[in-house]
Amino acid sequence: MPKPNIHPTWYPEAKVTCNGEVIMTVGSTSPEINVEVWSGNHPFYTGTQKIIDTEGRVDRFQKRYAMIGKKVNKEASESSSETK
Structure with missing residues (x-):
């Protein structure tokens, strides 16, 4: 049992609003x-997300890991042909 007069008031039906619209109710x-x-309304969840790549970082990342994937596959195919 909580001690009286030391805990904040608990609102079991607190309203969560975004842009003046009530989204949900939670305890708070x-x-x-x-x-x-x-x-x-978040772009990731609504499907409208755009990757802003001003310095080419995304392209460098994709190229780097695409090359590593090819290298790993190439090495795996070479090692499997040697064991046959």
Whole structure:
């Protein structure tokens, strides 16, 4: 049993709002929670995500790991042909 007068007030039906729209209700110590981003408007979850690649980092990463994958496959095929 919690001690009286030391715990914050618990709101079992706290409203979570985004852009003035109530998204859900959760239990919280605040009666209302304002958020800017949630899964309903986040680009990753809505499928509108764009990768901004100003310095070519994504391309370098994809090239590096594509080459490693080819190298590993090439070595594996060479080692399997040697064992036959």
